[in-house]
Amino acid sequence: MRSLRHLSRASAQFSSRTQNNSFLRGAMRWQKDYSTKQFASRSDGLPGIDVSKLSITTNKNPKQLLPPNELVFGKNFTDHMLMVPWNIEDGWLAPEIVPYGPLSLDPSTCVFHYAFECFEGMKAYRDKDGGIRLFRPSKNMERLNNSSRRIALPTADGDAVIKLIGELVKLDKRFIPNERGYSLYLRPTMIGTQATLGVSAPGSALLFVIASPVGPYYPTGFKAISLEATDYAVRAWPGGVGDKKLGANYAPCIVPQLEAASRGFQQNLWLFGEEEYVTEVGTMNLFIALKNKETGQNELITAPLDGTILEGVTRDSVLTLARERLGPRGWTVSERKLKMAEVAEAASEGRLIEVFGAGTAAIVSPVRTISWKGQLVDCGLKKDEEAGQVALEMKNWIEGIQYGDDNHPWRYVLALPLVGIYPY
Amino acid sequence: MRSLRHLSRASAQFSSRTQNNSFLRGAMRWQKDYSTKQFASRSDGLPGIDVSKLSITTNKNPKQLLPPNELVFGKNFTDHMLMVPWNIEDGWLAPEIVPYGPLSLDPSTCVFHYAFECFEGMKAYRDKDGGIRLFRPSKNMERLNNSSRRIALPTADGDAVIKLIGELVKLDKRFIPNERGYSLYLRPTMIGTQATLGVSAPGSALLFVIASPVGPYYPTGFKAISLEATDYAVRAWPGGVGDKKLGANYAPCIVPQLEAASRGFQQNLWLFGEEEYVTEVGTMNLFIALKNKETGQNELITAPLDGTILEGVTRDSVLTLARERLGPRGWTVSERKLKMAEVAEAASEGRLIEVFGAGTAAIVSPVRTISWKGQLVDCGLKKDEEAGQVALEMKNWIEGIQYGDDNHPWRYVLALPLVGIYPY
Numbered sequence: 096m097r098s099l100r101h102l103s104r105a106s107a108q109f110s111s112r113t114q115n116n117s118f119l120r121g122a123m124r125w126q127k128d129y130s131t132k133q134f135a136s137r138s139d140g141l142p143g144i145d146v147s148k149l150s151i152t153t154n155k156n157p158k159q160l161l162p163p164n165e166l167v168f169g170k171n172f173t174d175h176m177l178m179v180p181w182n183i184e185d186g187w188l189a190p191e192i193v194p195y196g197p198l199s200l201d202p203s204t205c206v207f208h209y210a211f212e213c214f215e216g217m218k219a220y221r222d223k224d225g226g227i228r229l230f231r232p233s234k235n236m237e238r239l240n241n242s243s244r245r246i247a248l249p250t251a252d253g254d255a256v257i258k259l260i261g262e263l264v265k266l267d268k269r270f271i272p273n274e275r276g277y278s279l280y281l282r283p284t285m286i287g288t289q290a291t292l293g294v295s296a297p298g299s300a301l302l303f304v305i306a307s308p309v310g311p312y313y314p315t316g317f318k319a320i321s322l323e324a325t326d327y328a329v330r331a332w333p334g335g336v337g338d339k340k341l342g343a344n345y346a347p348c349i350v351p352q353l354e355a356a357s358r359g360f361q362q363n364l365w366l367f368g369e370e371e372y373v374t375e376v377g378t379m380n381l382f383i384a385l386k387n388k389e390t391g392q393n394e395l396i397t398a399p400l401d402g403t404i405l406e407g408v409t410r411d412s413v414l415t416l417a418r419e420r421l422g423p424r425g426w427t428v429s430e431r432k433l434k435m436a437e438v439a440e441a442a443s444e445g446r447l448i449e450v451f452g453a454g455t456a457a458i459v460s461p462v463r464t465i466s467w468k469g470q471l472v473d474c475g476l477k478k479d480e481e482a483g484q485v486a487l488e489m490k491n492w493i494e495g496i497q498y499g500d501d502n503h504p505w506r507y508v509l510a511l512p513l514v515g516i517y518p519y
Numbered sequence: 520m521r522s523l524r525h526l527s528r529a530s531a532q533f534s535s536r537t538q539n540n541s542f543l544r545g546a547m548r549w550q551k552d553y554s555t556k557q558f559a560s561r562s563d564g565l566p567g568i569d570v571s572k573l574s575i576t577t578n579k580n581p582k583q584l585l586p587p588n589e590l591v592f593g594k595n596f597t598d599h600m601l602m603v604p605w606n607i608e609d610g611w612l613a614p615e616i617v618p619y620g621p622l623s624l625d626p627s628t629c630v631f632h633y634a635f636e637c638f639e640g641m642k643a644y645r646d647k648d649g650g651i652r653l654f655r656p657s658k659n660m661e662r663l664n665n666s667s668r669r670i671a672l673p674t675a676d677g678d679a680v681i682k683l684i685g686e687l688v689k690l691d692k693r694f695i696p697n698e699r700g701y702s703l704y705l706r707p708t709m710i711g712t713q714a715t716l717g718v719s720a721p722g723s724a725l726l727f728v729i730a731s732p733v734g735p736y737y738p739t740g741f742k743a744i745s746l747e748a749t750d751y752a753v754r755a756w757p758g759g760v761g762d763k764k765l766g767a768n769y770a771p772c773i774v775p776q777l778e779a780a781s782r783g784f785q786q787n788l789w790l791f792g793e794e795e796y797v798t799e800v801g802t803m804n805l806f807i808a809l810k811n812k813e814t815g816q817n818e819l820i821t822a823p824l825d826g827t828i829l830e831g832v833t834r835d836s837v838l839t840l841a842r843e844r845l846g847p848r849g850w851t852v853s854e855r856k857l858k859m860a861e862v863a864e865a866a867s868e869g870r871l872i873e874v875f876g877a878g879t880a881a882i883v884s885p886v887r888t889i890s891w892k893g894q895l896v897d898c899g900l901k902k903d904e905e906a907g908q909v910a911l912e913m914k915n916w917i918e919g920i921q922y923g924d925d926n927h928p929w930r931y932v933l934a935l936p937l938v939g940i941y942p943y
Contacts, residue, residue: 169716
């Protein structure tokens with residue numbers, strides 16, 4: 096096990112950017128670097144996932160497909176699910192694809208009591224050639240392992256899990272609609288399954304993957320949303336777990352979302368610290384495009400990965416594409432802290448170009464206004480506009496990769512021939 | 520819905536105690552008061568729990584009782600469990616006591632993904648007259664409602680739940696060993712049961728209670744533990760949910776506990792802020808008895824309820840009994856912030872009297888040493904001592920109430936005659 100005090104890049108970055116800030120300087124002085132990468136995985140040294148041991152039990156009662164326009168996110172599931180059990184004696188056991196159905200768990204199981212649970216969100220797309228693609232699945236596997244390690248659940252070989260997910264997707268491929276914007280949402284989930292109430296590292300776990308066909312987030316084109324800045328609750332903090340995709344980070348976010356909704360806002364915006372740094376929006380990362388006050392240059396800004404921000408795959412994709420494709424057009428692309436007051440100032444000075452959320456569900460989600468301290472900050476869209484230029488381009492670029500128009504290295508095309516064992 | 524800005528007592532207390540402290544003054548400036556008591560419960564206006572609708576299905580395969588010395592905390596359960604389902608249309612449905620057995624839940628159920636879960640820990644005791652007692656159960660019910668409200672789960676009438684728990688306990692009373700120090704651990708748990716992946720307030724939930732016979736935490740008398748101060752991870756934050764008994768607060772604590780254990784410490788001690796305030800220990804509150812540097816008086820200190828501390832029932836009991844019974848002997852009893860450096864200083868100056876954790880499992884858990892910044896802080900026990908005077912007295916006082924020697928107002932004696940419907 097390496098030293099706990101090894102200073103990570105993210106932490107160093109956070110420090111250097113906050114050195115003129117008394118509160119966060121205080122926070123950082125005492126916040127030693129805490130990266131779970133320093134910890135051994137509990138599954139190290141135990142047998143890993145053996146893809147060759149996969150068994151498939153096909154569903155004898157295949158579901159009827161819903162008309163694509165009736166699909167609701169995460170409500171309808173395919174015929175099968177993937178299950179890979181683990182325990183501390185035997186490591187990962189043989190993977191199984193079985194008919195979709197309930198989990199039967201003792202009421203003392205630790206997932207019900209202590210939130211031993213983490214997950215991923217990813218999608219399978221039907222490309223223009225009829226093939227099936229995933230989008231940067233190794234990023235999801237890396238994050239899943241970072242999440243599970245942080246809560247003493249086992250880690251797994253990402254390539255093996257991707258292969259198994261591929262088999263599930265191929266088996267249930269009839270559920271992926273052909274239409275552009277549609278996809279098969281995949282939910283890899285890991286839960287602790289030990290059935291005792293002692294608060295300790297689970298001796299057993301289950302990795303399962305379920306799949307839900309979904310339509311476009313904006314079926315009739317973009318619809319810009321309005322946000323309420325939340326200044327009375329905190330989602331994440333230095334030394335906490337806000338950068339991991341743990342179940343624990345989600346339930347506490349609902350009440351602030353309901354509060355925002357009760358006042359007519361679609362999402363809440365999480366601020367941090369007395370400086371009210373802009374962090375995340377609801378369940379998405381946030382991007383702000385503005386004309387920089389000092390340089391006059393266009394700048395696309397998102398919060399840095401300081402341990403309090405979810406490390407979004409779409410966030411990373413937007414940043415990379417922006418550096419690659421907006422950079423040559425004179426844009427600066429920054430991962431840096433930005434105060435809500437700076438956003439409001441840019442708006443009042445006509446320098447705020449556009450604001451959008453970024454996540455797997457919507458790719459990008461344009462923002463019209465942010466309610467903050469009794470004012471409505473106008474995020475730069477014209478009255479008849481539902482999305483800014485950067486959001487539009489990003490959606491097209493990322494969709495182009497997802498659906499195969501752009502043969503980008505991020506593609507992951509499922510190996511053909513598709514499995515023939517299931518009579519569809 | 521009342522104003523969000525209403526200043527709570529706890530928050531005011533926190534402010535006044537930290538006014539000379541730059542870091543926390545900063546933290547408090549931006550931390551608006553955030554008390555879930557300001558929010559309406561999602562179950563308001565819907566039918567509440569109707570105890571008269573309780574149905575009981577007895578277990579046809581009663582378990583064999585384990586010898587008391589083979590009982591392991593939270594591993595063996597009684598014959599029955601209590602289940603009370605809820606949904607947003609019908610409110611609380613008819614309560615059921617059914618044979619203990621697995622829960623069957625769709626893999627998309629929100630408890631697996633977003634940690635919609637909270638719980639309580641309480642115990643039933645067989646008193647010296649053969650009756651069965653609970654200990655301050657209304658405190659647990661109050662906290663359960665505060666927890667569930669914070670994560671958009673329903674609240675319930677505490678008296679109704681206590682009555683139902685009483686019926687479960689009476690039905691399974693044969694599992695409560697007669698011996699002093701033994702009890703029936705009760706685990707009321709609430710989980711979100713909606714089976715969709717959208718991140719939103721659950722439309723359905725389940726309150727269940729399971730029961731596990733347990734032996735004394737220290738079967739052969741106290742055994743003082745050693746702690747490792749954790750300065751590389753943070754359990755809770757102002758504006759967060761660290762004062763609620765949510766599953767979300769537990770899984771992230773395991774890795775620091777494993778770390779402490781790997782270096783030979785039984786528990787970790789959570790510090791907060793650059794001042795390294797002493798907060799909680801593992802899954803217990805912490806009490807420090809010292810001779811006050813300024814007054815020379817004996818002082819029993821625990822961290823104040825500032826939103827970052829679990830509001831322990833045992834914590835409250837220790838405070839109340841200390842004020843009532845140690846006060847007249849010249850002790851000051853304080854809920855105030857205390858730096859780890861002050862603890863170390865008191866130890867080095869011979870002013871540290873004793874340190875102990877407080878929780879439902881052990882009542883009190885004496886501490887011998889705390890590892891902090893490369894030094895071992897000696898917590899005042901003599902070499903051949905396993906507990907200090909205050910811890911010993913507290914254990915005796917609280918056990919006296921729990922087992923009925925002391926007919927204290929905190930007793931809750933289950934109504935007799937005990938139910939006769941089950942043939943034991």
